[in-house]
Amino acid sequence: MESDVLLSVRELRIAFEGVETVRGLSFDVRPREVLALVGESGAGKSLTARALLGMVPRGATTRGSVRLRHGPGPYAELVGAPPPALAALRGRRVALVPQDALSALSPVHPVGDQLAAAVRSVTGVSRKEARARAVAALDRVGIPDAVRKARAYPHEYSGGMRQRAVIAMATVNEPDLVVADEPTTALDAELQEQVLRVLAEQREAVGAALVLVTHDLAVVREHADRVLVMYAGRQVEQGTAAQLLDRPRAPYTAGLLASLPRELTAPREGRRRLPTIPGTPPTPTALPSGCAFAPRCPLAEDRCRSEEPRPQVADDGREVSCHRWDDVPYPAAELFLEQPV
Numbered sequence: 001m002e003s004d005v006l007l008s009v010r011e012l013r014i015a016f017e018g019v020e021t022v023r024g025l026s027f028d029v030r031p032r033e034v035l036a037l038v039g040e041s042g043a044g045k046s047l048t049a050r051a052l053l054g055m056v057p058r059g060a061t062t063r064g065s066v067r068l069r070h071g072p073g074p075y076a077e078l079v080g081a082p083p084p085a086l087a088a089l090r091g092r093r094v095a096l097v098p099q100d101a102l103s104a105l106s107p108v109h110p111v112g113d114q115l116a117a118a119v120r121s122v123t124g125v126s127r128k129e130a131r132a133r134a135v136a137a138l139d140r141v142g143i144p145d146a147v148r149k150a151r152a153y154p155h156e157y158s159g160g161m162r163q164r165a166v167i168a169m170a171t172v173n174e175p176d177l178v179v180a181d182e183p184t185t186a187l188d189a190e191l192q193e194q195v196l197r198v199l200a201e202q203r204e205a206v207g208a209a210l211v212l213v214t215h216d217l218a219v220v221r222e223h224a225d226r227v228l229v230m231y232a233g234r235q236v237e238q239g240t241a242a243q244l245l246d247r248p249r250a251p252y253t254a255g256l257l258a259s260l261p262r263e264l265t266a267p268r269e270g271r272r273r274l275p276t277i278p279g280t281p282p283t284p285t286a287l288p289s290g291c292a293f294a295p296r297c298p299l300a301e302d303r304c305r306s307e308e309p310r311p312q313v314a315d316d317g318r319e320v321s322c323h324r325w326d327d328v329p330y331p332a333a334e335l336f337l338e339q340p341v
């Protein structure tokens with residue numbers, strides 16, 4: 001493994017009662033890098049994100065490898081690790097910013113107490129020092145009058161402030177990796193932008209890498225270095241944000257991009273009407289044969305319906321899992337403008 005890799009995921013598979021919902025994902029995250037996991041609902045983004053913390057739901061079977069570097073030391077394998085080993089990593093090495101801020105905070109303890117407890121759970125500092133770090137963390141995420149607000153309960157915070165407090169919680173122990181699972185879904189557009197900015201600032205401040213789960217390619221353009229596009233539990237395309245957004249090579253990525261408002265796509269791509277990808281993603285129990293996207297793909301041919309594409313390395317170094325990537329036009333949104341909307 002390359003020495004500059006912080007997190008290495010290989011052939012990750014997650015199944016419920018024998019039905020795979022994440023079907024062999026491989027990717028690396030380097031220190032300080034922002035990797036976005038993108039795809040429609042049900043693609044397996046949240047499950048993948050949770051596997052990075054050893055937090056898959058009860059009843060899930062995980063296979064493959066998720067290895068996290070332990071400072072300069074060896075890598076820790078999270079798949080199959082005993083709960084105490086996972087607990088020792090969480091918060092300290094890798095931390096979660098969940099979708100729903102309310103569920104991440106206990107309603108019965110003041111926010112500052114919860115942050116201080118998080119500090120004391122991974123360091124041996126005094127109560128006073130933990131308290132000081134908690135207040136500093138709240139202050140750092142832009143919570144006004146942090147000393148007083150530390151004594152308040154989560155329900156006394158506004159939605160945006162609560163999300164900031166959760167980011168403070170995730171970053172208070174300066175983890176190497178932060179996993180943020182759609183941290184803005186419950187917020188309006190202005191608050192979303194604020195929260196993503198705070199997350200970016202905190203990531204910079206503590207020097208952490210970030211895995212950001214989102215269904216929103218506009219967020220990717222603004223906040224990610226690299227992108228992994230997922231469909232039906234598999235990788236569709238993986239590369240730098242610039243590579244994928246400026247010239248998608250997988251028809252699915254092109255479809256996601258085509259449905260973005262004009263100002264967010266490459267200049268020539270957003271004209272006429274906003275197309276959407278026709279149809280819906282398959283459920284894990286009813287996957288089509290061949291490429292899972294074939295029934296919705298304007299470029300699908302017989303081979304796509306019978307043979308599942310493996311990731312291939314394209315001319316610019318990105319990985320793309322599509323038999324016809326070389327036939328994807330530029331601008332690629334053309335593909336979907338032909339479809340009935």
Ligand SMILES: Nc1ncnc2c1ncn2[C@@H]1O[C@H](COP(=O)(O)OP(=O)(O)OP(=O)(O)O)[C@@H](O)[C@H]1O
Pocket residue numbers: 016021039040041042043044045046047048057058059215283284
């Ligand atoms: N606890 C569970 N039991 C059974 N199936 C599950 C469970 N959690 C998730 N799944 C299934 O795994 C698949 C992927 O779910 P996941 O939540 O990872 O998708 P996602 O891409 O994050 O979607 P969303 O954006 O809606 O959160 C879905 O088809 C879902 O039904």
